[in-house]
Amino acid sequence: ASDAMRATLLHFLGLLASAAAVATVPSRVGPGLLNGVTVTSVANGRKVDLGKELRGGPFSGTKLLVLGTYAADFNAIExxxxxxxxxxxxxxxxxxxxxxxxxxxxxxxxxxxxxxxLPKDVTIFSDPAGDAGLAFGVSRGWLPDAPLSPFLKLYGMLFGLGAAGTLPSVIAGYLGNPNGQSKWIESSLAQGQRAGRWPDNALELDNTGKVVRNAFDTLPVVGSWGRRPLELATLRLQNMIGISLKNWESLKPTEGSTLTQLGGCVVVNQSGDV
Incomplete structure (x- = not known):
């Protein structure tokens, strides 16, 4: 299959293998978490010990570390x-x-x-093989050691194999949630519309790019919900078409194993405690 066909398949599967890539609780939280794990600073190209970066450096306050997936994955994008x-x-x-x-x-x-x-003060690190996530204890997905195509493994995850929360999360993106959050969705849709991404009719923007009308606010009955039906699904469609597929060549992973590897996050306080 061509790269374009692979990208299209990958992202339709990715939409259905989404839920488990949210924050994962590591299996071995401790004071040495991520010590010795080397990543590359995107800002200056330097090699960085992630554990030391998490607990040291010039920042004395609380630190948040997000262990994302590959750059074209809509979980990482969200x-x-x-x-x-x-x-x-x-x-x-x-x-x-x-x-x-x-x-x-x-x-x-x-x-x-x-x-x-992204704001410049979000510090980004490159880890093509996903070593940091593995050291943290994220899920490797379905049958990680089996000699199968990573695309086939991802297909299995579509049905919840190795990612039990997959379908409920995807369905929720269509059905909405009265108690959900939508402001981040609105701001993301607005950023996408300003960048020329489609769908581009959910929001009305003024000449400065500020949101002056959100079509989801006007929906009968559900317009007052925290997250309205189809709202998150609309953003995911915009992300898939306008980011993942359009930019596949520049965002695609170089290691097949990262197609099914999930993600997580950790917060460390000023004392270095998780």
Whole structure:
């Protein structure tokens, strides 16, 4: 199959293998978590000991580390969009440093940051083989050691194999949630519309790019829900077409095993405690 066909297949499967890539609780949290795990700083190309970076450096306050998936994966994209939206709130709550590890080459990490318009103060690290996530204890997906195509393994995860929360999470994106959160979705859709991504009719923007009308607000009955039906699904469609597929060549993974590897996050306080 061509790269374009593989990319299309991958992202339709990825939409259905999504839920388990959210924060994973590591199997071995401790004071030495991630010590000796080397990643590459995208900003300057230097090799960094992730454990030391998490507990040392010039930042004395709370630190947040997101262990993402590969750069074209919509789970990583949504994580990036949430970081972009919630960064001011995280700062207000005392998070001094925000770090994001992607299972991607430095060039892909840079393309990821550019397409999402990530703030410069989100520190991004490159980890093409996903070593940091593995050291953290994230799930490797379905049949990680089996001599099968990673695309076939991802297909199995479509049905919940190795990712039990898959279908409920996808369905929730269509059905909505009265108690959900949608502000990050709105800001992400707006950023996408400003960048020319489709669908581009959910929001009305003024000449400065500010949202002046959200079509989901006007829906009868469900317009007042925290997350409206089809709202998250619309963002996922925009991400798939306008980011993942359009930028597949610059964002695609170089290690097949990372197609099914999931992600997680960890917060460390100023004392170095998880």
């Amino acid at each position: 994580y990036g969009q949430k970081l972009r939206h919630y960064l001011p709130e995280l700062r207000a709550k005392g998070v001094q440093k925000v770090m994001l590890v992607l299972n991607a080459e430095p060039s892909s990490c840079k393309a990821f940051a550019e397409v999402l318009d």
